[in-house]
Amino acid sequence: MDALSKTVVLEISKLVEIESKMLKIEINRGRNEISSLTEKLQLMEKLLYMQGNRQDFTAVAMVRDRGLVLQPDRTTQPAINSSQHPGESPRDAITSSTTEDTNQQQRVEPAQSIENAVLEPEIVIKEEPLEEQCGVFDNRSKCESVNPVVVIAPVKSEVDLCPPPVRQVADKQQFRLDYTPVLRSLGCVTEQQFEEILVKIQQEVDRRKCLDITSAERTAAIRDIYRPLHPHVYHLQESFLAPRFKQIVEYCRGISACEEGLLELLDEMPGHRVYRFPVFEKQFCEELLQELEHFEKSAAPKGRPNTMNHYGILLNELGFDSGFISPLRELYLRPITTLLYPDCGGHCLDSQKAFVVKYDINEDLDLSYHYDNAEITLNVSLGKDFTEGNLYFGNMKQVPLSESECAEVEHRVTEGLLHRGQQMHGALPISSGQRWNLIIWMRASEVRNKLCPMCQRKPSLLEGAGGTRGFRTQLAMIWEKLTKAALVEISNIADECSAVLHTEISLHKTENEALKKRCYSLEVQLRAAREAQSYPGHGSSLAHRHSADQPHHSPEIEGVFGKDWCMELWRDDKALPREKGNVDAAAMTSLQAQTIDLIESDPELIFVKEESYDDHPIGHGHHMPLPETPTGAGIFENNMLHRSVEQQLQSELNNFQLMTESHSTSQACTQAALPTEHLIDEATINTIDI
Ligand SMILES: O=C(O)CCC(=O)C(=O)O
Numbered sequence: 001m002d003a004l005s006k007t008v009v010l011e012i013s014k015l016v017e018i019e020s021k022m023l024k025i026e027i028n029r030g031r032n033e034i035s036s037l038t039e040k041l042q043l044m045e046k047l048l049y050m051q052g053n054r055q056d057f058t059a060v061a062m063v064r065d066r067g068l069v070l071q072p073d074r075t076t077q078p079a080i081n082s083s084q085h086p087g088e089s090p091r092d093a094i095t096s097s098t099t100e101d102t103n104q105q106q107r108v109e110p111a112q113s114i115e116n117a118v119l120e121p122e123i124v125i126k127e128e129p130l131e132e133q134c135g136v137f138d139n140r141s142k143c144e145s146v147n148p149v150v151v152i153a154p155v156k157s158e159v160d161l162c163p164p165p166v167r168q169v170a171d172k173q174q175f176r177l178d179y180t181p182v183l184r185s186l187g188c189v190t191e192q193q194f195e196e197i198l199v200k201i202q203q204e205v206d207r208r209k210c211l212d213i214t215s216a217e218r219t220a221a222i223r224d225i226y227r228p229l230h231p232h233v234y235h236l237q238e239s240f241l242a243p244r245f246k247q248i249v250e251y252c253r254g255i256s257a258c259e260e261g262l263l264e265l266l267d268e269m270p271g272h273r274v275y276r277f278p279v280f281e282k283q284f285c286e287e288l289l290q291e292l293e294h295f296e297k298s299a300a301p302k303g304r305p306n307t308m309n310h311y312g313i314l315l316n317e318l319g320f321d322s323g324f325i326s327p328l329r330e331l332y333l334r335p336i337t338t339l340l341y342p343d344c345g346g347h348c349l350d351s352q353k354a355f356v357v358k359y360d361i362n363e364d365l366d367l368s369y370h371y372d373n374a375e376i377t378l379n380v381s382l383g384k385d386f387t388e389g390n391l392y393f394g395n396m397k398q399v400p401l402s403e404s405e406c407a408e409v410e411h412r413v414t415e416g417l418l419h420r421g422q423q424m425h426g427a428l429p430i431s432s433g434q435r436w437n438l439i440i441w442m443r444a445s446e447v448r449n450k451l452c453p454m455c456q457r458k459p460s461l462l463e464g465a466g467g468t469r470g471f472r473t474q475l476a477m478i479w480e481k482l483t484k485a486a487l488v489e490i491s492n493i494a495d496e497c498s499a500v501l502h503t504e505i506s507l508h509k510t511e512n513e514a515l516k517k518r519c520y521s522l523e524v525q526l527r528a529a530r531e532a533q534s535y536p537g538h539g540s541s542l543a544h545r546h547s548a549d550q551p552h553h554s555p556e557i558e559g560v561f562g563k564d565w566c567m568e569l570w571r572d573d574k575a576l577p578r579e580k581g582n583v584d585a586a587a588m589t590s591l592q593a594q595t596i597d598l599i600e601s602d603p604e605l606i607f608v609k610e611e612s613y614d615d616h617p618i619g620h621g622h623h624m625p626l627p628e629t630p631t632g633a634g635i636f637e638n639n640m641l642h643r644s645v646e647q648q649l650q651s652e653l654n655n656f657q658l659m660t661e662s663h664s665t666s667q668a669c670t671q672a673a674l675p676t677e678h679l680i681d682e683a684t685i686n687t688i689d690i
């Protein structure tokens with residue numbers, strides 16, 4: 001197993017080494033390209049600014065999460081229904097979902113109209129790891145169209161200029177063809193201006209390419225630097241969850257659960273498929289906020305939650321994913337989304353991007369109209385003492401803005417709003433306090449592998465940085481190698497073990513054979529001794545020889561195995577435990593019993609004893625057939641066997657008594673006169689007749 005661990009370490013080190021080399025290359029390349037693209041972007045900003053002030057439309061470059069969001073002012077985004085009701089304020093166009101919401105609506109100050117909304121141009125760039133921008137469809141793979149989607153559109157006629165793939169951005173001619181009309185309309189007319197834009201775009205592309213690396217670096221730094229205030233909030237517990245939420249989930253887990261039944265348990269925004277329900281307990285929200293504020297104040301590095309929110313926290317970098325967000329998605333949210341959104345991958349959500357967004361009077365106040373890079377989004381309000389800041393929802397992104405009708409939804413602390421990621425929505429400005437929200441963008445690779453939700457194309461997946469294969473794939477290969485190595489190692493160990501066992505078995509066999517012979521020999525001597533007893537004149541020499549050759553302690557057969565004869569092993573004393581001092585006498589009794597038994601009955605009885613030698617079990621095929629014994633066939637139990645031998649000895653002695661009385665003198669004289677060696681020889685061929 002030690003060799004195995006070494007292989008693991010070796011393989012993983014190799015993998016990490018390759019991975020880091022690839023990352024370094026990527027970093028360098030990205031750094032070089034960033035500077036040139038930055039300039040281009042600046043120029044583009046200028047152009048758009050000029051254009052925004054000059055023309056009566058909003059230059060909205062909606063990036064569809066992975067591209068540039070160029071919007072002159074964020075307050076222009078809630079220009080809800082403005083096209084349908086010219087002159088009406090965006091907020092007037094919002095329809096409320098509940099009575100409470102209606103009251104809320106009446107209290108709201110009218111927002112700026114589109115006409116007066118064009119203030120400062122703003123470039124909002126989605127800041128997510130590249131793989132989250134457009135089609136991370138499996139580990140390390142990315143949708144090929146990774147460059148920003150430049151969607152430059154007046155509000156009333158959104159124009160989506162699909163992006164050329166990265167390679168083509170480098171192809172100036174192609175870019176010119178694709179973008180010249182729009183850029184011209186925005187005031188980009190000279191060759192120099194055009195060049196500058198190209199540089200900026202390229203820089204943005206490259207910046208995005210590095211995002212996963214910088215995120216990994218931040219994650220590592222946070223792990224090193226940051227000490228949590230409430231470590232327990234990182235691990236999802238049932239006690240964090242609102243009782244009603246648990247009931248809803250319980251219902252969804254039931255086999256008879258259906259959408260209609262579920263809808264009775266939720267607040268629904270009619271026609272929008274937006275649902276509201278309690279998610280967390282108030283106390284948990286407070287503790288989570290304390291933890292997040294503690295992190296905010298710490299020296300740990302922080303990334304922007306996305307391209308649109310400037311303030312907030314990426315929960316994966318802080319370490320919330322594995323212990324909190326993933327189980328929340330898998331165990332609690334998926335049963336709900338399975339019933340509510342089977343058509344949007346609600347049944348197969350398999351990853352997420354989770355973050356917290358923060359709104360404050362001196363920071364972000366609201367969030368522009370947008371859609372998410374998600375199949376389903378859960379947005380939970382965490383607090384803190386804010387007023388206003390409701391959400392509003394329009395149609396799915398495919399529906400032209402001019403045809404969209406929006407509705408405002410009150411967002412209450414501890415409650416969640418569940419909606420399709422591709423449904424257009426935004427957050428209205430807060431008027432006081434802070435507003436913190438937990439956002440979980442839930443994704444289904446099954447869905448996005450077919451159609452990228454950001455560029456609406458079938459994604460052609462690219463290998464991510466880190467070699468030709470994804471990290472997981474490589475890890476799987478290492479695992480396979482390890483399994484094979486383990487198999488070989490384990491087989492070797494098994495082979496060794498069985499070889500030892502086989503050797504031991506054959507040793508035992510040899511030992512048994514020798515012991516058998518020895519038993520016969522002793523038996524012969526015993527017999528001679530008996531006869532000497534009956535015929536004192538002839539037997540004295542044999543009796544003497546017996547006592548000299550076979551002392552009454554364990555005999556040794558050094559010539560056979562170079563080890564002591566072990567009577568205990570042979571006889572298996574487990575069933576008849578004895579004090580050490582009694583062993584020798586008992587051994588001899590038993591030996592005598594066996595010796596006679598060998599002659600009286602089938603010698604194979606000896607092998608039955610060996611089988612009960614359970615410290616060295618004999619494998620299949622080595623079992624000896626059980627003889628029919630006077631005490632019954634196949635008795636393995638040691639003391640039973642021992643008793644049977646004793647009984648046999650007793651009967652043997654009785655027989656012997658009878659025989660000595662009835663034997664003729666001549667017979668006895670002939671036997672007694674035989675030399676001992678000859679007797680032994682005869683005994684070994686098992687032909688002694690008594
Ligand atoms: O601020 C909010 O509640 C909306 C956040 C949101 O829609 C998003 O992050 O995708």
Ligand SMILES: [Fe+2]
Binds near residue numbers: 370371372377425
């Ligand atoms: Fe959103």
